[in-house]
Amino acid sequence: MVMRVAAPGAEGAVLLLHGGAENGLRRPSWLNPASWRMRPFATAVGRGGGLTVAEARYRHRGWNGERADAARDAAEALAALRERTGGLPTVLVGHSMGARAALRIAAEPGVAGVVALAAWCPPEDPVEQLAGARLVFVHAAADRITSPRESLLTAVRARAAGAQVCRFVVPGGDHAMLRQAGLWHALTAAAVHGLLGLRPLPPETVSAFALPARSTDGLGVRAVPRAAG
Template sequence: MMREAAPAAEGAVLLLHGGAEHGLRRPSRLNPPARRMRPFARALRHPRLVVAEARYRHRGWNGERADPARDAAAALSALRKRDGGLPTVLVGHSMGARAALRIAAEPGVAGVVALAPWCPPEDPVEHLAGGRLVVVHATADRITSPQESLLTAVRAREAGAQVCRFVVAGGDHAMLRHAGLWHGLTTAAVHGLLGLRPLLPEAVSAFALPPGSTDGLEVRAVAGAGA
């Protein structure tokens, strides 16, 4: 797990990269999904924030094994032990977002930022009650379903979570198109969830909605968001 030191840290963020549906081999040294998260690590730098990255033992989710969720929980526990239990935001992309959602009720988790999340409709959401979730998804994503992430956001809201979902017009799964928008929204969401800066106004409004309400749940992401 890579860490960036922050002597006066008040919060932490754990980055969870994507992967495959199935795969018991170890990730390669190059590990493109992990490299995809490095620009987010740079964007998130803050003198009061520890940035860490989970490492997986296997490439895939692997059905009921849910290997990345187990690895994410272990990484979160190790991070909390080293940093004295700082409140932590989980930032996951694709399969990593699924892992983040799965462990969102672990002690010390202050919120989840799910980027282009893999959200099978059978995954549980009841444990998200009382938590805070920010989803960012591109409308042109052909790898993970924007419709399924919307369904999960609605289900999480109904279960009692505070949820805001940003929609990136067009875009792609790899978050290369409109990269600055992805980085800016993620940084603003993490810093806001940890109280390092005010929450985005769109998130404040969406979080205040009553359970089960979908009006105002979705927000169109625009250039300059999070700036």
């Protein structure tokens, strides 16, 4: 785990979980583009102070099937952050494989919510652990690396399992979150601060969270700057 922002007197914490590969046992380099991609998100969520921001370090580049290495490393990083902060409520912000890991460990103690960016959501992944969780998905409509449809189906399954779910769709966009980067950052910051109770959640998120388990509304909200609130 690497500390990005260590805020004295912080009211909450954020754990960033970068992307990776389906398979790969090599250790990611510190020059790993997937890790650098999360740096602007650390800046965005940390702006204004009041939050401790950390980034998980993976032992391996890949998820590696049933080993689920990224999820195991994410859980260890979360435990280390919890000890470091004295148990502050924590939002998990994951991209691609990191989002998959965040969803897998959403039931860990102290997790106040998950922001899943361009989430890798294989249909066979479990959702039972998401009962009672608060989840904000953000996915680009034109993502060709991770499937927007599979993240939508996971959002539907998660809500049916008892999670509160909102899902924003970025028009166009891409997997790397470089196009309309400011919108990605603003949506993430608004979700993080809202999930931690530091600011009101965006109204679209509040409405989506209130929907019943069988509803599919609020899972394809068009992402626009005002939604970042």
